Amino acid sequence: MNIIGEHIVLRAVEEGDLPKLQEWANDPSIQSMLGGWHFPVGMQxxxxxxxxxxxxxxxxxxxxDVPGDGIVGTANLVNIDWQNRNGFHGMLIGDPDLRGKGIALDTVKTIMSYAFNELDLARLDxxxxxxxxxSIEFYTRKCGWRVEGIRPSWYFRKGRRWDKVVVGITRQQYEEFMACSI
Structure with missing residues (x-):
């Protein structure tokens, strides 16, 4: 089953996507903007x-997936806690020429709709x-998410410590956001 947005399709990752995913995994300009620690990734x-x-x-x-362009990035719902109805979302748009074109907004709206309306989750972060x-401004200004906290000195990048900014959205906040977006 594919998850259909206005301009994008969220689909299963296929083996044919691996070269593009490996390219993005090894792109320092992408990885420097993501959490976690990153090492060079070989095809194996x-x-x-x-x-x-x-x-x-x-x-x-x-x-x-953007029809006509193929895979342009990845999105996830991970650490789903079915008892408490929570999940963690992440996303990357791999091709810098496609950033700022509405793909990310359509992706997040599609993920939120799927998470809240299909999976019955109560919140995402x-x-x-x-x-x-x-990204902070994108999620808070364009997607209705709210800054929920700061974890000081969480990341080490570029020779220094950086804070982790935690943002999230509840089902009620999502419904309010969607009502204002119409």
């Missing part, structure tokens, strides 16, 4: 990651390294 490790994907998992990863101001 990319394949192991792919082989570990499971539809029954609490960690779901999607290819962001994500965290962003403090110098990724573009």
């Amino acid at each position: 490790d990319q394949k192991k990651w792919y082989d570990g994907l499971s539809v029954g998992s609490t960690n779901q990863r999607f290819a962001i 994500t965290d962003i390294i403090e110098y990724n101001v573009r």
Whole structure:
């Protein structure tokens, strides 16, 4: 089953996507904006990651597909806590020429609709390294998410410590956001 947005399709990651995913995994300009620690990724490790994907998992990863362009990024719903109805969302748009074209907004709206309306989650959150101001403003100004906290000195990048900015959205906030977006 694909998850259909206005301009994008969230679909399963396919083996044919691996070269593009490996390229993005090894792109310092992309990885510097993401959490976690990153090491060079060879195709063998990319394949192991792919082989570990499971539809029954609490960690779901999607290819962001734009009809006519193919895969342009990835999105996820991970660490899904079914008892408390929470999930963590992350996203990357791999091609810098496609950033600022509405793909990310359509992706987040599609993820929120799926999470709240299909999976019946109560809230989503994500965290962003403090110098990724573009992402913080995107989620809070364009997607209805709210800054929920700061975790000081969480990341080490560029020779210094950086804060983790935690942003999230509840189902009620999502419904209010969507009502204002119409």
